[in-house]
Amino acid sequence: MIPDPLQPTLPSQSSDLIQAPAEFAHETMREANRERPLQPDGQGSWFSKYAFGIVYVCLVLALCLSLGWVAQRIVKSALSIAASRTRKPASAAKNSHSIDTAMQAQAEQTLKELASGDPAAADLVLSQSDNWTGNTQRTQNTEQLVTAAINLPDMHAREAAIQAQLALDGIPRNETGLNTLKQAVGNPRQRPWVLWSLGALGNRGIDPVHIAKILESYLNDPAPYVRAEAVDGLALLATDETVPMMLDRFRNDPSPIVQEHSACDISQSGMYTHAQRMRAAASLVGWLDDPLLTGQQRTWTFQALRDITGAPLGSDPAAWREWWSQHSKR
Numbered sequence: 001m002i003p004d005p006l007q008p009t010l011p012s013q014s015s016d017l018i019q020a021p022a023e024f025a026h027e028t029m030r031e032a033n034r035e036r037p038l039q040p041d042g043q044g045s046w047f048s049k050y051a052f053g054i055v056y057v058c059l060v061l062a063l064c065l066s067l068g069w070v071a072q073r074i075v076k077s078a079l080s081i082a083a084s085r086t087r088k089p090a091s092a093a094k095n096s097h098s099i100d101t102a103m104q105a106q107a108e109q110t111l112k113e114l115a116s117g118d119p120a121a122a123d124l125v126l127s128q129s130d131n132w133t134g135n136t137q138r139t140q141n142t143e144q145l146v147t148a149a150i151n152l153p154d155m156h157a158r159e160a161a162i163q164a165q166l167a168l169d170g171i172p173r174n175e176t177g178l179n180t181l182k183q184a185v186g187n188p189r190q191r192p193w194v195l196w197s198l199g200a201l202g203n204r205g206i207d208p209v210h211i212a213k214i215l216e217s218y219l220n221d222p223a224p225y226v227r228a229e230a231v232d233g234l235a236l237l238a239t240d241e242t243v244p245m246m247l248d249r250f251r252n253d254p255s256p257i258v259q260e261h262s263a264c265d266i267s268q269s270g271m272y273t274h275a276q277r278m279r280a281a282a283s284l285v286g287w288l289d290d291p292l293l294t295g296q297q298r299t300w301t302f303q304a305l306r307d308i309t310g311a312p313l314g315s316d317p318a319a320w321r322e323w324w325s326q327h328s329k330r
Contacts, residue, residue, distance in 0.1 A: 088138070089169055089184070089193050100135040107136045107168070108145065114160055115148035125160035132167035142168055151269075158271060162200045162236060171197055173204050182214070191218075192229040199233030203271055208237055216245060224255035231261045235270025243276055247283050250297070259297060267304035277308045278328070284308075285324045288317035 110128065113121035146168075149161035163173070171177040178201060185194040195218060202211035215237065218230035231249050234242040243266070250262035266272065266280045284301050287293060293301065302315045309327070313319045 089190060098134065099137055103132060104136045104139075107132050107164070108139070108141055111142060111145040111149065111161075111164060114157060114164075115145045115152075117152065117154070117157070119154070119156070122154075122156045122160040125164050129160075129163050129167040130173065132164070133172050134170055136168055137170075138165075138168045155271065155273075159203070162271075163204055166197065166200055166204070169193075169197065171201065173201065173206055175206070177201055178206055178211070185214070191226055195226070195229040195233040196236070197233075199236030202233075202237040202239075208239055212237055212239060212242055215242075219245065219249060219253075224253075224257045227253060227255065227258045228261040231258060231265060232270070235265030235272065238271035238273070238276065240276065243272070243280055247280055250300070251287065251293075256296060260300065263297075263300040263304045267307040274308075281305055281308045282324075282328065285320055288320060 107129075110121055110124050114125055142164075146161050146165050149164075150158050152158060152161075166173065166177070171180060178198075181194050181198050181201065184190040185198070187194075195215060198211050198214060202208040212234070215230045215233045219227055221227050221230070227249070231246065234245055246262050246266045250259050250266065253259055253262070267277060272280075281304070284305055287301060288298070299315075302320075305320060306312065309323070311320075311323050311327075313323055
C-alpha cells in the first residue's frame with residue numbers, strides 16, 4: 001500500500017505517545033483527589049456531615065442522665081437521713097378528746113424546766129411521766145424540749161427525757177409497751193421510731209436482753225438509715241454487751257452515716273457510762289494505725305477519743321498511745 005503523502009508517518013514509539021496522554025490524565029486525577037478536601041460542601045455521606053452533632057448530642061444526653069442519677073441518689077439519701085432524724089410514729093397525732101389539756105400544759109412546763117438544766121425537773125418527770133401516757137401527746141414544742149434535754153451532759157436529765165418521750169408517744173413502760181413496739185417494727189414507715197423507742201424502753205428497765213437482740217437483728221438491714229437507728233437504739237439501751245456491737249458498726253459498716261452514728265454514740269451521745277466509753281476507747285486507740293480505716297473513720301476516731309477522755313491530743317497516734325498507757329488503768 002502506498003502511503004498517503006498527506007498523512008504524517010508515526011515514529012516507532014507511536015504507541016507510547018498514544019498512551020502518554022491517558023497516563024497523564026490518570027495522574028492528574030490522582031493529584032486532584034489528593035488535593036480535594038475530605039468533606040467538601042454539599043458532598044459526602046449523611047453520617048460524615050452530621051457525625052459531630054450526633055456525638056455532641058449523645059454526650060449531652062449521657063451527662064444529663066448521670067446528673068439525674070446523682071441527684072436522685074442525693075435526694076434519696078437526704079430523705080433517708082430525714083426519716084432517721086424524725087423518729088415519729090406514723091400515728092403520732094392522737095384524737096383531741098383523749099388529750100388532757102391541763103396535763104399537757106403541765107408536762108410541757110416540766111420539760112421546759114428540764115431542758116433548762118433544772119435538776120429537780122428530772123425527778124418530776126421520772127415520777128410523773130407514767131401518768132402522761134395516753135393523756136398527752138408529742139408536739140413541736142415537746143420535741144424541741146426533749147431534744148434539748150437528751151443532749152444535756154447530765155445523765156439523770158437524759159433518763160428523764162427518754163422516759164418523757166415514751167410517755168408522749170403513748171408507750172407504757174411495761175410488757176404491753178414492748179409488744180406494741182414489736183408489732184410496729186414490721187412497718188417500714190414506723191421502723192426508725194420503733195428502733196429508737198425500743199432502746200429507750202430497754203433503758204427504762206423493760207426486758208433489755210430481748211430488746212438488744214431485736215436491735216441487733218437490724219444492724220445488717222439493707223437501708224443505712226435503719227442500721228443507724230438500730231445503732232442509736234443500742235446506745236440508749238447502753239448495756240455492756242452492746243459496746244462491741246457499736247464498735248463493729250463503726251469499723252465495718254459500709255455506710256458513713258452508720259459509722260458516724262456509732263462513733264458519736266459510743267463517745268458522747270446515748271446512755272453509756274464513762275467506764276463503758278473508756279472500754280470502747282481501748283479499741284479506738286488500737287485502731288489508730290490501722291491502714292484499713294478510711295480517712296474519715298480516722299478523723300472520727302480522734303474526735304471520739306477527745307470526747308471520751310477530754311485529752312486535747314489532736315491527731316497524733318503516738319501521743320494517744322502514750323497518754324493511754326499512763327491513764328487507762330486509773
